[in-house]
Amino acid sequence: MKYFFITLLLFLGTPFMSTAAELSFAVPEVVSGKPITVTVLLDTESESINSAEVVLSIPEGLLLSGYTQTTGAIAIWISKPHIAADGTIEFSGIIPGGVERLYDPENPQKRAIPLVNLDFVPTETMIEGEFRVIRSRILKNDGMGTSITTQSIPRFVSFKTNPTSTYRTGDETPPEPFTISIIESTFFARTPRLALFATTDAGSGVKEYKIKKGFGRYVIATSPYALPLTLWGSTLSMQAVDYEGNVREASIAIPGNRYLQGVVIGGMLFVGYFLYTYQRKRKKQV
Amino acid sequence: MFIFSKHSLVVVGTILLCAVLLISTPNHVEALTITQTGDTGISAQVGTLPILTTGGGSYGNIQSGVRFSGFAYPRATVTVMKNLTEVSRVVADVNGAFSVIVPEESWQLFTLFATDTSGRKSTLLNFPIVFYSGALTDINGIRFAPTIISDKLSVKQSDYLTILGGALTRIPMEILFDGNESKSYTPVVTSDGEYSMTFPVQLSQGEYLVKARYVDDTRSSRVLRVIVGTANMLRSEATSNKPGDCNFDQNVNLVDFSILAYWYNKQNPPVCVDTNRDKKIDLIDFSILAFYWNG
Numbered sequence: 001m002k003y004f005f006i007t008l009l010l011f012l013g014t015p016f017m018s019t020a021a022e023l024s025f026a027v028p029e030v031v032s033g034k035p036i037t038v039t040v041l042l043d044t045e046s047e048s049i050n051s052a053e054v055v056l057s058i059p060e061g062l063l064l065s066g067y068t069q070t071t072g073a074i075a076i077w078i079s080k081p082h083i084a085a086d087g088t089i090e091f092s093g094i095i096p097g098g099v100e101r102l103y104d105p106e107n108p109q110k111r112a113i114p115l116v117n118l119d120f121v122p123t124e125t126m127i128e129g130e131f132r133v134i135r136s137r138i139l140k141n142d143g144m145g146t147s148i149t150t151q152s153i154p155r156f157v158s159f160k161t162n163p164t165s166t167y168r169t170g171d172e173t174p175p176e177p178f179t180i181s182i183i184e185s186t187f188f189a190r191t192p193r194l195a196l197f198a199t200t201d202a203g204s205g206v207k208e209y210k211i212k213k214g215f216g217r218y219v220i221a222t223s224p225y226a227l228p229l230t231l232w233g234s235t236l237s238m239q240a241v242d243y244e245g246n247v248r249e250a251s252i253a254i255p256g257n258r259y260l261q262g263v264v265i266g267g268m269l270f271v272g273y274f275l276y277t278y279q280r281k282r283k284k285q286v
Numbered sequence: 287m288f289i290f291s292k293h294s295l296v297v298v299g300t301i302l303l304c305a306v307l308l309i310s311t312p313n314h315v316e317a318l319t320i321t322q323t324g325d326t327g328i329s330a331q332v333g334t335l336p337i338l339t340t341g342g343g344s345y346g347n348i349q350s351g352v353r354f355s356g357f358a359y360p361r362a363t364v365t366v367m368k369n370l371t372e373v374s375r376v377v378a379d380v381n382g383a384f385s386v387i388v389p390e391e392s393w394q395l396f397t398l399f400a401t402d403t404s405g406r407k408s409t410l411l412n413f414p415i416v417f418y419s420g421a422l423t424d425i426n427g428i429r430f431a432p433t434i435i436s437d438k439l440s441v442k443q444s445d446y447l448t449i450l451g452g453a454l455t456r457i458p459m460e461i462l463f464d465g466n467e468s469k470s471y472t473p474v475v476t477s478d479g480e481y482s483m484t485f486p487v488q489l490s491q492g493e494y495l496v497k498a499r500y501v502d503d504t505r506s507s508r509v510l511r512v513i514v515g516t517a518n519m520l521r522s523e524a525t526s527n528k529p530g531d532c533n534f535d536q537n538v539n540l541v542d543f544s545i546l547a548y549w550y551n552k553q554n555p556p557v558c559v560d561t562n563r564d565k566k567i568d569l570i571d572f573s574i575l576a577f578y579w580n581g
Contacts, residue, residue, distance in 0.1 A: 050576035053569050071393045073414045075370050076543060078550065078572055094543075094572050096370070096579035097397060097410025104416040105423045113414050114393070137569055143495075143509055143529075143577040145562060145570030183533070183541055190556050191532070196544050224544040 021045055021138055021148050023054065024112065025131045025155035035065055035119040038131060038155075041112040042073075042138065047148055048100045050141035052115055053092035055084070059129025059157060062120040064089055066205035066243045072116040073099050081118055088134060091116060098141025119205070128158040171203025174246040180238055182252065183224070186259055193257070194224040197238055197250070204243035212237040229257040231264060350419050355385035356428030358400035358408070359452040360479030364430075367397040382454045382479060390417050398428070399581075402452025402479065406433035407580055409508050432459055432481070432498040434507040440519040441487050441512065449473070450482040451498055451507065458501040465494035465514075473498075489514045508580070529561040530575035538578045546575055 026039040040054065052074065058064075067081045074093035081091040101111040133152035140146040178199035185193040199206060211221035214234040227236070233255040240248045358364050358378045366374040366388055378384040378400075388396070393416055400408040408430040415423055432453035441447045449461050453475045461471045461483065467490055473481040493513050499506035513519075530538050532545040549555040549567045559567060561574040 051569050051573040070369065073395055073412075075395060075397075076540070078547060078569070092569060092572075094576040095395075095412060096576045097399075097412050098576070099395075099412040099414060102414050102416065103423070103425060105421065106416070106418060139569060139573040141573070141577055143574060145573035181541075183544060191545050191548060191559075194544055194548055196540070224548045226548065 021150045023133050023136055023150060023152040027155055027157055030159045030161060035121055038118045040115045042115050043112040044100055046100055048098035048141040049138050050098040051094050051139040053137040055088050055090050055134045057088050057132050057134055059127055061122055061124030061127045063123050064118060065121045066119040068117040068205060070200060073113045074115055081116060122161045122163050124163050126160055131155045171244040173203050174248040175199045175201035175206050175240040175242050178240060178250050180236060180250055180252040193227040195227055195236060197223045199240045201242040207241050207243045210239040229260050231260050232256045350391050350417055350421055351387055351389040352415055352423040352425060353387045354398060354428060355426045357382045357454055358384055358430045359402045359454060361403050363401045365399055368394055392417055400430040402433050406435055406451055408433055431505050431507045434498040434510060436510055436512055437521060438518055439521050440515055440517060442516060442518050443491060443514055444486050445518060446484050447487050448484040452479050453481055455479060459498060460501055461498050463489060463494045463496055466490045466492040487514055491515050528578050530578055532558040537580055538575060539581050543575060546571060
């Protein structure tokens with residue numbers, strides 16, 4: 001009788017159990033001398049989702065060489081695909097408005113959305129191992145950031161290839177032209193003045209951005225980049241560098257901060273007034 | 287010992303004059319907006335509608351692309367974006383029907399939203415689409431949920447609140463209040479696609495999430511936060527009550543995302559970026575921002 005009720009409860013409960021979203025990998029046939037592009041797929045089970053944070057491990061002998069920005073659903077990156085300190089690959093981003101499924105007219109049953117295409121180069125002759133999701137967070141598009149249950153399917157690969165540490169795509173086109181935007185801040189605001197920048201590179205992907213203030217040296221930067229308050233204006237120069245070393249430059253004139261100028265000028269006015277008053281007093285005394 | 291001549295006073299005066307000129311000079315930032323999105327707009331049926339491909343040949347001058355069709359609101363403007371950048375817009379007819387063709391050859395994430403005749407925007411609708419050379423992908427049956435706005439952010443208990451927006455005519459719709467208690471109201475949509483409903487709020491005090499939807503649809507408009515309390519506050523009097531709108535321009539967009547991104551994983555963030563008030567900036571805050579994103 002006890003088992004009957006347990007079975008009945010399980011039977012009745014089944015239709016109300018939420019189905020889990022599924023993360024998986026698509027690995028095309030490996031062609032020697034070409035990068036290995038791995039697509040991270042997400043089947044949301046028709047749930048609208050708007051944020052994803054994924055950490056994954058890859059087979060030994062593969063090195064992340066880039067990602068294709070224009071063929072994934074993640075519209076805005078919080079953290080672009082990169083190699084973490086422990087050797088895992090991490091990325092996170094958002095899709096404003098949310099997304100539910102893929103629309104493929106030839107394969108309408110395919111619903112899994114490509115989140116990102118990751119490019120790898122082999123550094124060993126024999127590659128054998130698994131692409132595996134270590135942890136992930138997928139959030140619903142419900143205005144509350146509710147997590148959805150996610151399971152993952154690892155993908156085993158085994159192939160021989162020609163190792164190369166520097167894969168050449170033959171891309172000679174620099175990243176797309178881009179502009180730098182400035183979000184101004186106030187003297188007392190806790191969020192500093194920020195420089196925003198973003199571009200794409202269809203050939204090999206944007207590897208990094210470099211920034212230079214005035215006559216300084218270029219340093220690697222990420223958007224948003226915090227700019228200190230300065231009294232005087234200067235020029236902010238930027239370089240977007242793709243994985244083949246092609247460079248696209250942009251610059252913007254940054255004015256001096258008006259609040260800081262106001263403080264300095266206020267101070268000068270005060271000193272001027274003090275000196276003027278002091279001078280008059282002295283004249284009267286004389 | 288300070289001794290000042292007329293010359294020294296002239297010098298001080300000149301410095302002060304320069305300072306005044308300096309501060310009165312306008313501050314120009316020659317920056318352009320990177321990307322902008324529109325607001326929200328959601329179809330009721332699009333997730334389950336068949337997708338047809340007219341294989342072989344072209345459609346007009348387009349060799350391959352996508353046709354989006356469906357219903358927005360009478361005379362509404364439907365905007366199509368690719369990678370969050372506008373690529374096309376079309377005006378719906380008097381019945382709210384629209385159809386737009388966009389050429390495309392490779393995989394693409396398209397985003398659609400509708401703007402009613404009063405400038406209110408729908409929620410965003412995203413379509414990740416695979417394209418095939420020589421084929422036109424047809425995505426039909428799109429229906430945007432109604433737009434919605436209220437005259438007050440906070441309303442005194444039993445006082446009057448007005449909810450208005452754009453919607454399709456002849457399709458029953460409802461306005462839902464969800465908070466300490468739930469209640470629904472049924473507005474009437476005029477022939478020009480507008481609805482407006484003023485009623486006394488007979489709800490217990492607290493914060494309510496208010497949305498509009500068609501009765502035969504599970505998807506809803508953007509969500510408004512309305513507080514039922516002891517005083518009235520007009521929406522026009524408020525700076526902003528949109529979660530994540532850190533520069534208080536009534537838009538949740540890339541600027542707000544960037545401010546949030548600056549505080550990501552940093553201690554003690556400002557209240558405006560901490561959208562769920564848990565004193566840390568993590569993926570949940572970004573998710574809430576993405577939900578309220580309106581360009």
